[in-house]
Amino acid sequence: MEKTFYITTPIYYVNDIPHIGHAYTTIACDTIARYKRMKGYDVHFLTGTDEHGQKIQTAAQAQGITPQQLVDKIHMNFKDLWRVLNISNDDFIRTTEDRHIRVVQAMFKKLMDKGDIYKGTYSGYYCVPDETYVPENAIIERDGKKLCPDCGRELTIMEEESYFFRGSKYVPELIKYYEENVKSVMPRVRYNEIMSFLKGGVRDQSVSRTSLKWGIPVPGDEKHVIYVWFDALINYATAVGYLDDPEMFAKYWPNVRHMVGKDIIRFHCVIWPLMLLALGLPLPVEVVAHGWWTVDGEKMSKTRKNVVDPVKMVRDYGLDPFRYFLLREVPFGNDGDFSELALVGRINSDLANDLGNLLNRTLQMIKSYRNNIVPSCDASSELSEMAEKTLSRVDEAMNNFTYDEALKAIWEFISRANKFIDETMPWKLAKDESQSAKLDFVLLNLYEALRLSALLIAPTMPDTAKRIFTQLGLDAEPLTMNYDSFRWGDGAGTTTRKAEVLFPRIDIEEWKKAREAKKEEAAMKPEGLPEIAIDDFAKVEMRVARITKCEEIPRSKKLYKLEVDLGYEKRTVCSGIKAFFTPEELVGKTVILVTNLKPVKLCGVDSNGMILAASVKHDGVAEQLTLLTPDDKNIPLGSRVS
């Protein structure tokens, strides 16, 4: 039977910009997908976006666009990022696609017909301004009041009609499955967490809402939309043809593996398997949960301004070093702390020093001593034995999703090869004609060590593997090769090419200086407001005007009452510029006036517009101020500024 391997990332919410957390999950999936392809598996690799639900509706409202416009725009951020990160996904699913909506409705209906979905009443704490239910464990309690964790306002109890999924019925069956399949939730700490959660009892899940519009309608009862998680989890089945392609479904579904962050394991290891049991479908072979990334010891968040942009990392350090670092730095499953200094350290030691030097030294020697031709001889050696062991260590590690272990095994092999050079001292052998056979043996072994290393790093660092192959004189694409057909010694006779630096070393002192300079620059940069669309800007009407009168307002220390001439009309405007000008200085000045501001009464005077000025403020108080004025004072009054 054909070996298949179906791997999925979570589908990401499109209310946020992607950061290293999302990049990490997707790179981990990409690496296992590429590895399994090189082991001869027929791989299907899925990623995508979660586009329904309250979060999306709220984000769209905040931007003044429809949810559909928002998801059409934002899902592209993910697609673009996956291109930058060289992700080899076979499919990208969006939950707003028709192929998915049909499957969700079909599954919902199937469960309704079976009696596993029934109508009831949902009640919970609801934040009216945010239009969302707040889960019990997230509620903030203060002075006997229950408050929203997001906006701090008081919650009210709300009840609504809702459909429920009778998940509780399948809990004993699921516990039994997990008892028999201990490796189906990885790592072990997550398995234990899920088992104790299941044994604590699971209530039926509310799976529809009437309080929300942006979702898939319940078949036959359109005032309800299907709860976003019920909708989202089904994507994994949609994408392999649950409804449309039974052959594809039969081929991939039995070998499905979900990779997720530890934040969403209950959905994947409790709710989803209960849904699958109710639907009569096989359970995932494995759900693999990785840990959480923090940045310099802190949680990533927009307010802390420490969200790490993967595109910037790639631009500053290169794609493959970034991919390597993420997978190598933390034991898979543990939480990790992202630090650029640690990334630079890995580039210098593991990539430039260990791997880069091995390649450079070996190619230089093959060039000098053998005129670029890899010698032929029996190559069985300590290194070839270690190569065998490394292949199986890597395979075991990859099967356990312990990427760091796999990379450690590869780098132990690379270090051994470097040591092999120091031990055999080819530069001495080259001086002694009687050692020619030994020199052949050493050079062929080193060449083979590099050829194998390139293949082993290919899933993590595809471009680097290709670059090494090119220098080794091999035109094949490493990723299309199969590990099982690798034979130590097959590289004999190849003509190598010019040695080129694989990873330039980064001067740490220079790097630190540059980082300090960047920090200073960032500290000088003003806070700034959120981005607006051109249409928002176009709502502001500004015109050229001239100040024709200036009077004091007895009740005010700050304001002047000004008369301004727009050419087509005269207006009264109050302006808080008294501290900076005398009335004589102002009369006759040409200025820019915002003309469509709602009129207000200031100190008893009706003000109808606002004069533009630039100022330097300290603690919110202007210390220096200048009026904006057109370059050409002859431009007619009333001209529009845009």
Ligand code: ME8
């Ligand atoms: O939860 N460290 O989507 P989401 C590590 N739409 N991984 C992180 C991370 C961090 N700091 N931040 C995010 C959702 N992730 C649902 C999923 S699936 C049917 C529906 C990664 O956009 C990690 O994989 O909030 C986490 O599980 C996922 O992003 C959450 O993405």
